[in-house]
Amino acid sequence: MTVVALADPAATEAFGARLADRLAPGDVIALRGDLGMGKTSLARGLLAALGLAGEAPSPSFAIVQPYAPPDVRLPVLHVDLYRIDDPAEIDELGLDDALYDSALLIEWPERAGDRWPDALVLTLAPASDGGRILTADVPAAWRRRWPI
Template identity: 45%
Template sequence: MRGNPALTEPRWQTILPDEAATEAFGKWLAERVQRGDILLLYGDLGAGKTTLVRGLARSFGYTGRVTSPTFTLVHEYEGQVPIYHFDLYRLDEPDHVWEIGWADYLRGEGILCIEWPERLGSLLPEEALTIRLSHLEESPCSEAGDPVIDGRLVEVTGRGEHSEALVKEWKATCMS
């Protein structure tokens, strides 16, 4: 395990103009990730982390409610591929994740989506997709020249061979 979430190349980014686009990005990710993948979701409150997870879970057939597991630390969404959605915002000590079965979740049976992964410290997984969502400070224009409302910048970085290969592929083909 490595505790340094520093960004490394390759890096891929896009703009998500609204909540619907953020959920669609989660669905787009679902077509490209696989069991055992770990998504480290960075971003301020309201940046769209849970919305992204909702799109991912819906793509795998989960029809229930998707909410941030702020008080329970983890929600499980059962579909064709299970999604394990962590919110570590209230985690006091990194070692407390062992109490909720952290080792079991790392076995690769589903996709781990971890909000506030910096709370893991030295338990941060080596192989992961780092996804940073941030509010746009200036509202750029769409291709049609219309201003983007409530936009988010999403930046994805791969750590580890599999994740880096995914990001390189995305950079080459761009999001369709």
């Protein structure tokens, strides 16, 4: 487990950008944390580093926001499971099929149960100084690419 202090939203986006250098098709990054902790900021930093021009919208209402070349260097599905009540609903999203050629960024992964056991789990929590504490639970598939 790795712990990283993130001073502000810019530091959170910068961490996402560093993560983009190690991202590959088939990867799942699970972003955990309460509302307002920076999950979408981290995803925006990652997507910008992959080449996305402009700001990535939050996938809260769409549930799945896809990004594909040439807008980004590799296909990514940014997923927000906040509105999912039953893990069985996730089957309808086609996320497992997407892993053949895409990476998944999953906000609110706890709504999916243990669906992606090999995911890199990043948990964001408040720090006493107003920043964020990121805790990374690094699975075997990520260990050769870690630390960021």
